[in-house]
Amino acid sequence: MGATQKIWTAMDVAASQAKQNNSNSTVDESIPHSPLSVDSALSFSVMAPRVIELCKDLFGKWAKLNDSCFSVETVSGGITNLLLKVSVKEENGDTVAVTVRLYGPNTEYVINRERELQAIKYLSAAGFGAKLLGVFGNGMVQSFINARTLTPSDMRKPKLAAEIAKQLRRFHQVEIPGSKEPQLWVDIFKFFEKASTLQFEDIDKQRIYEKISFKELHKEVTQLTELTGLLNAPVVFAHNDLLSGNLMLNDEHDKLYFIDFEYGSYNYRGFDIGNHFNEYAGYDCDYSLYPSKDEQHHFFRHYLQPEKPYEVSEKDLEALYVETNTFMLASHLYWALWALIQARMSPIDFDYLGYFFLRYNEYKKQKEMCFTLAQSHLSGYGTA
Numbered sequence: 001m002g003a004t005q006k007i008w009t010a011m012d013v014a015a016s017q018a019k020q021n022n023s024n025s026t027v028d029e030s031i032p033h034s035p036l037s038v039d040s041a042l043s044f045s046v047m048a049p050r051v052i053e054l055c056k057d058l059f060g061k062w063a064k065l066n067d068s069c070f071s072v073e074t075v076s077g078g079i080t081n082l083l084l085k086v087s088v089k090e091e092n093g094d095t096v097a098v099t100v101r102l103y104g105p106n107t108e109y110v111i112n113r114e115r116e117l118q119a120i121k122y123l124s125a126a127g128f129g130a131k132l133l134g135v136f137g138n139g140m141v142q143s144f145i146n147a148r149t150l151t152p153s154d155m156r157k158p159k160l161a162a163e164i165a166k167q168l169r170r171f172h173q174v175e176i177p178g179s180k181e182p183q184l185w186v187d188i189f190k191f192f193e194k195a196s197t198l199q200f201e202d203i204d205k206q207r208i209y210e211k212i213s214f215k216e217l218h219k220e221v222t223q224l225t226e227l228t229g230l231l232n233a234p235v236v237f238a239h240n241d242l243l244s245g246n247l248m249l250n251d252e253h254d255k256l257y258f259i260d261f262e263y264g265s266y267n268y269r270g271f272d273i274g275n276h277f278n279e280y281a282g283y284d285c286d287y288s289l290y291p292s293k294d295e296q297h298h299f300f301r302h303y304l305q306p307e308k309p310y311e312v313s314e315k316d317l318e319a320l321y322v323e324t325n326t327f328m329l330a331s332h333l334y335w336a337l338w339a340l341i342q343a344r345m346s347p348i349d350f351d352y353l354g355y356f357f358l359r360y361n362e363y364k365k366q367k368e369m370c371f372t373l374a375q376s377h378l379s380g381y382g383t384a
């Protein structure tokens with residue numbers, strides 16, 4: 001969904017097993033670590049010298065530089081992650097820029113950082129995102145990406161949509177060690193457990209919350225689990241949060257970057273694509289902006305056969321259309337339940353309860369059409 005605070009169910013990544021299975025020799029295991037932490041709640045003027053000290057501790061070549069060779073600025077952030085840019089004038093006169101990400105307090109219990117770091121190593125070795133340069137007590141240092149963040153309307157531009165599709169295909173081909181079990185329903189049922197037993201101190205929020213029928217919601221989740229189970233859908237390593245804020249473009253070099261792998265996991269390919277299409281709605285959640293069938297086909301052609309997009313068969317296009325638009329419903333349920341938990345847990349001032357209703361109502365609006373589409377496809381009739 002892309003709001004700042006992220007809720008993550010602590011799924012077992014089997015890190016030790018992952019290390020044993022580690023067969024990708026291109027992964028750099030020599031990433032520097034520092035035990036230092038920098039409190040993200042400090043004022044900027046107190047924090048900046050500590051960030052410089054941290055950089056010196058992590059990277060030996062900077063240890064002897066005078067502090068005046070460093071400049072620190074804020075890229076983005078609030079109470080959760082704080083992203084800083086550190087520019088360093090090196091001895092040879094070159095200036096190098098890195099990002100320093102400080103995890104906010106309490107994020108470690110909602111985000112599985114070990115799993116995120118594991119994925120970053122492999123994804124960055126495959127050329128995705130910023131390069132991981134160092135890890136410290138409460139954050140990480142990555143390369144600074146010289147690019148602009150996309151807007152929702154950028155994502156549907158045919159040239160960019162084709163590039164996103166092509167890169168998503170490559171992303172889905174990356175192999176990350178560890179369990180390959182799709183996490184979608186594991187997450188959704190864990191979210192459901194938590195979301196259905198909340199208590200709000202705020203009376204108004206409690207009243208709104210009590211209007212939700214968890215019996216009905218549970219039925220919806222179960223029905224959709226059963227339906228998607230019939231699709232025999234491919235499982236891939238998915239980004240799971242491919243919204244415009246997580247896509248960056250260097251216009252000069254025509255280079256597109258996927259960033260922010262906090263939600264990455266093995267998951268259904270259709271979920272990743274359907275979730276991305278839901279993000280065409282933008283920050284105002286205007287679902288009338290969901291891509292048309294033609295726009296989806298354009299994306300699928302470049303996803304399925306980037307080298308020969310116009311040779312993709314109608315049959316393959318239709319199958320991926322059905323898969324994506326069935327899992328698109330799951331994306332609504334996933335973020336709806338996530339928002340309920342956020343409404344209770346997040347310190348961020350955002351109308352998460354309102355967001356629950358936006359996503360759940362859109363699910364209900366689309367349900368019949370998507371179920372009919374999937375059922376007729378499964379029964380062999382397909383659609384016109």
Ligand SMILES: Nc1ncnc2c1ncn2[C@@H]1O[C@H](COP(=O)(O)OP(=O)(O)OP(=O)(O)O)[C@@H](O)[C@H]1O
Nearest residue numbers: 002003004005076081099130143144145149245260
């Ligand atoms: N390595 C980088 N280089 C340059 N800019 C970056 C880099 N990583 C992130 N950004 C910028 O910072 C913004 C926030 O980054 P990111 O999504 O990773 O942080 P976040 O704290 O997880 O935010 P959110 O929760 O809103 O997704 C991005 O939209 C992008 O504009």
